[in-house]
Amino acid sequence: MLRRVFGYDSFRGDQQEIVETVVAGGDALVLMPTGGGKSLCYQVPALARDGVGVVVSPLIALMQDQVDALRALGVRAGFLNSTQDPDERRLVEQQFLAGELDLLYLAPERLKVAATVSLLERGTIALFAIDEAHCVAQWGHDFRPDYLLLSELHQRWPAVPRIALTATATEATRAEIAQRLQLTDARQFVSSFDRPNIQYRIVPKNEPRKQLLDLLRTEHPGDAGIVYCLSRKSVEQTAEFLSAQGVAALPYHAGLDAAVRQRNQARFLREDGLVMVATIAFGMGIDKPDVRFVAHLDLPKSVEGYYQETGRAGRDGEPSTAWLAYGLPDVVQQRKMIDDSEGDAAHKRRLGQHLDAMLALCETTECRRVQLLRYFGQQYPASRCGNCDTCLTPVSSWDGTVAAQKVLSTVFRLKKERNQEFGAGQVIDILLGKRTQKIEQNRHDQLSVFGVGTDLTEPQWRSVLRQLVARGLLAVGGPYSTLRFTDASMQAMRGEETLMLRTEPERAARSSSRSRSGGSSKPQVELSAAAAPVFERLRSWRAAAAKEQGVPAYVIFHDATLREIASRAPADRGELGTISGIGEGKLNRYGDQVIAVLQESAS
Ligand code: ADP
Ligand code: ZN
Numbered sequence: 001m002l003r004r005v006f007g008y009d010s011f012r013g014d015q016q017e018i019v020e021t022v023v024a025g026g027d028a029l030v031l032m033p034t035g036g037g038k039s040l041c042y043q044v045p046a047l048a049r050d051g052v053g054v055v056v057s058p059l060i061a062l063m064q065d066q067v068d069a070l071r072a073l074g075v076r077a078g079f080l081n082s083t084q085d086p087d088e089r090r091l092v093e094q095q096f097l098a099g100e101l102d103l104l105y106l107a108p109e110r111l112k113v114a115a116t117v118s119l120l121e122r123g124t125i126a127l128f129a130i131d132e133a134h135c136v137a138q139w140g141h142d143f144r145p146d147y148l149l150l151s152e153l154h155q156r157w158p159a160v161p162r163i164a165l166t167a168t169a170t171e172a173t174r175a176e177i178a179q180r181l182q183l184t185d186a187r188q189f190v191s192s193f194d195r196p197n198i199q200y201r202i203v204p205k206n207e208p209r210k211q212l213l214d215l216l217r218t219e220h221p222g223d224a225g226i227v228y229c230l231s232r233k234s235v236e237q238t239a240e241f242l243s244a245q246g247v248a249a250l251p252y253h254a255g256l257d258a259a260v261r262q263r264n265q266a267r268f269l270r271e272d273g274l275v276m277v278a279t280i281a282f283g284m285g286i287d288k289p290d291v292r293f294v295a296h297l298d299l300p301k302s303v304e305g306y307y308q309e310t311g312r313a314g315r316d317g318e319p320s321t322a323w324l325a326y327g328l329p330d331v332v333q334q335r336k337m338i339d340d341s342e343g344d345a346a347h348k349r350r351l352g353q354h355l356d357a358m359l360a361l362c363e364t365t366e367c368r369r370v371q372l373l374r375y376f377g378q379q380y381p382a383s384r385c386g387n388c389d390t391c392l393t394p395v396s397s398w399d400g401t402v403a404a405q406k407v408l409s410t411v412f413r414l415k416k417e418r419n420q421e422f423g424a425g426q427v428i429d430i431l432l433g434k435r436t437q438k439i440e441q442n443r444h445d446q447l448s449v450f451g452v453g454t455d456l457t458e459p460q461w462r463s464v465l466r467q468l469v470a471r472g473l474l475a476v477g478g479p480y481s482t483l484r485f486t487d488a489s490m491q492a493m494r495g496e497e498t499l500m501l502r503t504e505p506e507r508a509a510r511s512s513s514r515s516r517s518g519g520s521s522k523p524q525v526e527l528s529a530a531a532a533p534v535f536e537r538l539r540s541w542r543a544a545a546a547k548e549q550g551v552p553a554y555v556i557f558h559d560a561t562l563r564e565i566a567s568r569a570p571a572d573r574g575e576l577g578t579i580s581g582i583g584e585g586k587l588n589r590y591g592d593q594v595i596a597v598l599q600e601s602a603s
Contacts (some may be wrong), residue, residue, distance in 0.1 A: 001044055005073055007561075007583035010115045012037050019044045022127055022161050027186035029133070029178055030165045033193045035315035038165045042129035045163075046103050047075065051124030052096060056111070057131040058144050062287060063105045065269070068551045070103060074585025079105035080116070096123050102532040108135075108146035125160050126152050126297050128368075130181065133164035137176045147180075162186070167311070171377070173520045174271045193307075193376050197314045198322050200368040201389040202361070204463065204504055205327035208297045209241050215246055215295065215323055216275070223292035224268070227277045228309055230298035230333075238297065252278035272543055283309060288552070289316035290559050295323045298331035302354035303361055303375050316558050326362050328424055328466040332476045335469075339477065344560070359470040365395040365502050393505045400501030403456060403464050404473065406431060408493040410449045410475065411483045417447070420480035428453075428461045457506070467501050468492075527563060534601045535566035541597045545590070556590065557581060569598055 002008050011019070014030070015037055021028050022045040023482075032038050046053025057063065063079040070077035078092040078101050095101050096119065110116045130136075136147040144601070153162060164181055166173070205210065212227065227242075230234045232253040241313040242249035250264040255355050268276045269288050276282060280300075294313040300306040314320030338351045357375060364371050368388040370380045384391045414420045420442070429436055430444050433451025444450060453461060464482075473492045475484045492499060515583045527535055541564060546553040557565075561581035570576040573591040577584075 001047055002040070003583070004581045005047065005075065005585065006040065006044075007579070007581045007582060008584065011040075013191050015040055015469040018189050019048075021187050022163050023048045025159070025161050025181055025249060027161055028163045028185050029174070029186045029188045030163060030191075031174060031189065032167060033195055034167045035195065035317065036167070036191055038131070038167075041165065042076070042127060042163050043070070043103065045161075046062060046126050046129075049126035051126040052099075052101045053126045053129060054120065055103060055105045055129040056108050056130060056150060057105055057146075058108060058135050058142075059132065060107050063107075065287075065552055065555065066105060068549075069555045072551070072555050072586060072589070073583055074588070075103065076101050077103040077105070080110055081105075081107040082109070090398075093119055099124070102463050108144060108149065111149045112146065116251070121156075123156060125169075126363070128157070128160060128162045130162065130164040132176050133166040133181065134168035134173050136180045137168075137173045138180075151180060151182050164586065186592075192373075193378055194369065194373060194380065195311060195314065196385075196387065197317050198310060198320050199387050199389075199392075200310070200322050200372070202324045202326055202368065203389070204459075205297075205325035205330070208325045209238060210508075211325055212238070212295055212297065213245055213247070215293070215321070216242075216502070217457040218513070219321065220293050222273045223290065224273050224290055225293035225295065226291060226312060227275060227295045227297060228280060228300075229277065230279070232279060234297065235277050235279055242275060242277065247275055248273060249275040249277050252276055252282040254279065254281045270546065271551055272539060280305065280309065283312055286312055287315060288312075289554050290318070291320070292318070293321040293323060295321075295325075297325055299324070299326050299334060299362070300349070300358060301334065303357050303372065304354075306358060306361070307372060307376070316554075316560055318560050324362070328462060328469060331359065331466065331469045332481045335476055356472070363467055364504055365390060365397050365472050367391050377463065389505075397500045398501045398503050399498060400464060400467070401499045402499075403453070403461075403493050403501070404468060404492055404499050405495045406449065406453050407461075407464060407468060408474065408485075408489055410447070411485065411489075412493060413447055413449060415485070418442075419486060421478065421480075423480060423482050424462065425466045427483060428458060428465070431461055432458060463499060463504050473499075509601070527566060530564075531566040531569070534569065535563055537597055537601050538562045538566060538594070541593065545593070557586070565598070569602070570595075 002011065013032070013036065018028050018030055018041045028039055030038060042053055050075060051454060060081045060083060063081055067077045067079050078095055080089055080092055094102070096104055130150055132142065135142045135144040136150065137143060162181070162183065164177060164183055166177065169309060174188070178186065205211070227238060229238055232255045235253045236253050239251040240248045252264050253259055264276070265282070266275050291313050294310045296306070296309070300309065310322035311396055313322055334355050338348055338355065341348060341351065361368065361371055367384045367390055369385040370383065373380045399532065407427065410430055414422060429439055430447060430450055431453030433454060435445060439445055456464070465474070469476055472486055473488050475486045476482070477484055540551050542556050542562065545556055558581055561579060564579050565576070568579065570579065573587060573595065576582060576594060579589045
């Protein structure tokens with residue numbers, strides 16, 4: 001079935017065991033990262049077992065696309081939710097009762113309606129799949145009260161197997177899902193949360209928009225991607241900037257008109273190669289498989305957020321980039337937001353801990369992936385992954401004890417001798433011995449620390465300051481974000497313990513050469529000179545076909561499939577059918593058209 005319907009040669013990870021468990025009538029609780037291949041875990045058993053697979057999902061906006069994707073494979077699928085008119089609904093109900101469906105997608109609130117329950121009772125059900133199962137967790141961000149109703153499925157249909165799926169990692173959530181859905185006896189499948197095809201990179205932020213443009217031009221020309229910004233204003237400015245530079249970019253934030261937001265989202269899903277510039281309001285349920293990069297122009301508030309947002313890249317398993325530009329102003333801004341936030345001290349402390357974990361990830365000299373997985377309680381099987389910036393361009397560290405002492409005693413003296421506080425810029429100017437107006441006005445050239453830091457450059461001092469703040473050895477606060485001592489500052493100023501700091505990679509400052517050096521994430525590289533234009537032709541054919549059918553391009557074929565077609569140039573339908581991602585349904589539907597595109601390209 002995997003080969004015939006879906007066109008794949010082998011199961012991935014735990015898929016086979018999960019499928020076998022459910023086909024045999026057992027319950028399963030599945031934790032798999034985004035892009036891990038959760039859908040097949042219930043789609044294959046739904047086809048294999050007698051009756052209809054009922055899939056409960058909160059993502060109503062996606063049901064049409066999910067059903068379209070299944071129909072393109074030749075699978076009989078339908079959905080019931082509040083977006084339909086009664087006639088449409090009746091048609092699906094008839095198909096369900098007549099045994100003309102393999103899969104039925106259902107919004108959870110449908111189960112409150114007695115008519116839906118009695119409909120389900122009159123049909124034959126192959127299994128219940130509960131997607132986004134973490135929505136049952138009451139303390140989570142995505143809690144949906146209707147999910148609590150799902151515990152009743154087991155009482156009404158004790159013989160029907162249930163499979164709950166989520167990409168949410170923590171153990172506490174897993175336990176809560178099992179308990180609330182009465183799945184404590186279900187077999188649990190916990191996959192590694194690693195996303196090997198995503199290349200993690202965190203770079204010092206200099207001129208963020210230029211750095212971003214450089215990334216897009218050198219590594220991701222024509223690719224679809226998401227750019228996250230903190231504020232609505234920077235979303236709009238960045239989208240305008242990219243558009244002016246010839247990159248097709250759209251804005252998305254909560255301040256936009258709902259219709260505009262919806263249109264931009266639909267275009268992003270349906271068209272090839274659009275860049276969505278967005279606040280984190282954009283993302284839940286975006287299962288576009290060919291997002292090639294996720295770029296952060298501002299620091300995420302937590303590692304959880306960072307992992308969820310970057311996880312939207314590369315669901316199709318193809319090489320993808322997660323890129324974050326980060327600098328001292330980010331730390332200043334985030335700390336200020338925490339100080340200004342509502343909520344009690346405990347709440348602020350929690351926010352502070354989340355930020356600290358994120359900063360530790362930014363400042364690490366270790367493999368990013370090793371550290372990320374460790375954060376989620378998983379161990380990467382090696383000490384280096386080979387596909388993150390610290391692995392590709394190993395970061396050395398240096399003894400920054402004395403440099404830190406210089407910074408700290410400058411801040412200390414300003415306070416002690418002058419009762420003054422200043423920001424990072426002035427402190428660096430003092431260290432470098434610059435005779436600016438602001439220095440002269442304040443007679444800072446008369447401080448004993450004036451000019452003691454000429455051994456380092458300005459970017460190096462900025463890096464030292466950023467790391468001191470990131471590690472809590474120096475604080476930032478007040479209306480002008482000035483530098484201040486923390487409890488730990490005094491000890492560091494005495495220099496009793498060696499303080500190792502991260503050396504910024506040589507090339508990091510010159511972003512263009514740097515990004516080219518890390519360019520292993522560019523999938524097009526694999527195409528030969530002969531195959532590249534064929535791939536482009538196939539893409540245009542796919543765009544036209546998608547438009548005609550009103551479905552997203554990836555519903556027809558994924559990029560990976562088109563790339564394999566372009567490289568192998570199959571001579572006939574028989575050969576075409578052996579390519580990964582082409583099952584019987586797609587072969588029948590598109591085989592002749594694809595062969596025609598290939599013949600045109602060859603002539
Ligand atoms: P999830 O829901 O876990 O995020 P999906 O079910 O959307 O992931 O699958 C992610 C991608 O991987 C899809 O494009 C899917 O077609 C593909 N995929 C899943 N299983 C396999 C497999 N065994 N072989 C090849 N591709 C697969
Ligand atoms: Zn690594």
